[in-house]
Amino acid sequence: MFLGAIAIKAGPLDLTVVYPVNEQRLQPVDSTFIFGSVEPGSNVSINGSHAAVHKDGGWLAFVPVQPGRFEFVVRAQKNQKIDTATVVVNFPDPPHFSLDSLYFLPGSLEPAFPLWVRPDDRIFVAFSGTPFCHAFCVVENTGDTIPMAELPPQDYYAGRSIFDAADSSRRATPDSLFILGIYKGVLTVPDCDGDELNLTYHLFPPPFQQIVQRVKSHPDIDLLPLQLHKLTSFAGICTKSQPSGIIVLPDNPIQVVEFKDSLTTIRTGPGQGYLCIFQPAGIRAELAGREGPWVKLKLSDYQYGWVPDTAVIFLPTGSIAPGAYIRRIRTVGGRNSVSVNVDVSPTHPFQVLEDPEANVMMVRFFGVSSSTDWIRYDTADTMIDHIVWSQPEPGLYELKIHLAVERLWGYDASYVGNEFQLNIREAPSARRTLLGLRFVIDPGHSPDPGAVGPTGLTEKEANLRIALRLKKDLEREGAQVILTRSDSSALPLYDRPKIAVREQADMFISIHNNALPEGTNPFVNNGISVYYYHPHSAALARAVHDALIDELDLPDFGRYYGNLAVSRPTQYPAILVECAFMTIPEQEALLKTDKFRKNISHAVIEGIKDFLESQP
């Protein structure tokens, strides 16, 4: 997870610190890990506390730290020899708050600008300022007052929600790292299209009794009554205005954007999660707003989506607006595949969903209505049982494709001219042989090293050696194997899935070895994990994960849905395997052995065979 790492020095016991590096800026946490290597058989301590040393010389410790500039003093001793190393790092000070004055934290005012909205849109207004106060926001042009409430203390460090133990006594964030004083409200945009709105934010102290009540509701936070009294001594209201206005878009004429990238992702909010992936260039959608570098699209009456402003062209007024009817659908059978062809003119955004339980694929077209009278089935095709269309919302057309095959293997959705084509791939029939299957194996990282182990082994090297072993073993089983890289040459992340699509992979496996974000305890969070993105890859992830847990004597770090670039292509089952932890001395030592690589390769192949053999 982090980039490494230059060992800082070598003395009489070859003591090195691989991580953290001198003068590194780290996340705000109360404890973090430090690791490196030393002459085997030495005793190592960090700031006075003991660290176990592996027989290969790797050591790892999880130690308490303090905000600001912090010094790790590492001391090694063996017989009469002593070696020391010092690493100075910077932890940001905890999110600052003060009760000495009424203030707004610079740069904390939300929403972001430029901001384009429509009447009745809901937008969040927020800022950070003096905690335990009252706040509201005024729309200057209309005089509307928006109440704002102080949020419960916010956790500054988000990593623990997924990586740490569920047990709260082991959580990574100390109470001192909670953020206080975030105020939030909701503004419904008034009906004044074409106008510019100006917002002013206000903050004032409540009566002392109210402050005491609010502090009591957060027993974690330790404040002296004397400090709180200060708050009530401030008279009046502190105000701050947004430097620029909110543009209210006119209802007419509507504005249209066209996607210029071929791989645009539509998100659920500015910078938020994925709603639709792989949208081709040329698709049109109605512009509904803008927030900073994000453009808001009206997809249907109830569905909105966001794309980066760099991904679209703003079309001139009077361009053909989105909106189309779907009249005819036909299926075209192919060799081990079937294509569902739908005329959509002009081309519109779409979303493909899988429901493996029901053996159904669903395609949603946004901005589209039904006038569907005909669905023609290719009688040569045996993969599709029947197709059902529906119009669940105005501007949302939905196709449910009921499959006759036992398992969905993968699919490809694209526009060819104005024709939407969903090409569905048939799974190989149940079997336990890899003969003739085409694998793309991706050794993660390079040119970046990935994670680095205590004795300096890089993840990119460990991944490559496992991938080479897996290639050899898969080929022995009669499979074809393409490696995304077969040496330490550079290969950008986004080129890796492109290789697999181009090579028409039957399966894709990305090989990695793990490390944790700062602040996470490596002694309770480590081991094997497997990741998938699409439902049709979940069974492969489960089978490979189960086989790795069975065959390797390592802790189980879990099976995950993960939105990862390499697992997003739709054409084949794709997983990412984090075999072991680079940062754990025992696991780094294992990764250097042929035996461990052989065991990983064997387990992955057993998992693939279990997946092939099982049918839902």
Ligand SMILES: [Zn+2]
């Ligand atoms: Zn990695």
